Amino acid sequence: MPRLKRSRAKTGTDAPTAAQRLALILAGGNGLGAFEAGAYQTLHDHGLQPDWVVGTSIGAVNGALIAGNPPERRTEALQAFWSKAAWPAAGGGIAPNRLVQAMQRFAGQLQTASFGNSAMFVPSFTGMTANGTGTIGLYDLSPLRSTLAQLVDFDLLNTGAVRLTVVAVDLETGDEVLFDTQTDWLGPEHIMASNALLPDFRPIEIGGRLYGDGGLVSNLPIDVVRREPDGDRLCLAIELFSARRQRCTTFAEAVARRQELLFVNQSRWFLEAYVREDRVRNTLRAVLDLVPKELRDRPEVRAALVEAERPDMRLVTIGGDPGPEVGSWFYDYSEQAIMRRWDAGASKARDALTALQGALASNQATSTTR
8 A cells, every 4th residue: 555645834934833741632533534644744743742642532643653653754754654554545546537436435435334444443243242341342452552562662752742631431430531641551442442342343341441432521621721721732633524425315324413513512612611611710910900919829729820810721622524434434534535524634734824923922711714
């Protein structure tokens, strides 16, 4: 299979300063994750490197490839993963005709449904009839373990300059679980746990607990960064789903669209809540300026001062790609789909650099590129 072609972004003088501390937030979305890889490649070409990556599901995979490689090898590792994940186009090449392209993509989806994905998962022939939660699942994520072992230096991932936080869910309690290199030693099983979307994939057991896909609690985990009073930090969040999409024409597309809307609206609610919180905090600051000095030692006033002094989150969001999709597009690993998503992510990241520059130059709380 030919290696994926990566569009190259020209480094311009208007790029944000690389000295700015950057948290990169990567959403889940299965095969849509090539969009994140393309977006990261543009950021890398502009000299922007995160010191913290927070990822859910396929975002955790991309995050591990970034944190587990030195800067000069990160795009190469992402390219290697997505080249391995992509099904070669039927007929030996990507056809220019749209109808034939659609047929190639349907063929790729059928291949994935039948045989899995050599980089991530294989069918579990006993998973549908299993009677224990730990063995339920149409697919087994075992190939992801070996792929990560080949492409990720886990010693570097756990001790290097880039902090990695992976989001999963405890399937028994429903609680959000964070695997964080700042407090834990992460291995392939932690990345696998974040990808185990029940009942599609078998859950992953770690320390006697069963874990599943973090997208069930926080698919775009902006709140993980938000909860930490981490000073002056820029957050770049890459969404994989789009609120806007053409009308569905098949049952498979309707199922995919239902899941997309559940995830994208989850992210929208989080973002709207943060905007409201920043607005309340700004109002609180103004009110506290009116409090007399003799009342500032009261416990409730001190608590309000602590909250008011928290910095606003400076956030730039790259919205999901609303480009044409067919069939069960989450599981579309056709070479055509992977390359198109990579290029779309690279293009949207270039568009976002202007917003990034604006966020760095002002105290703007939230900026979104859709």
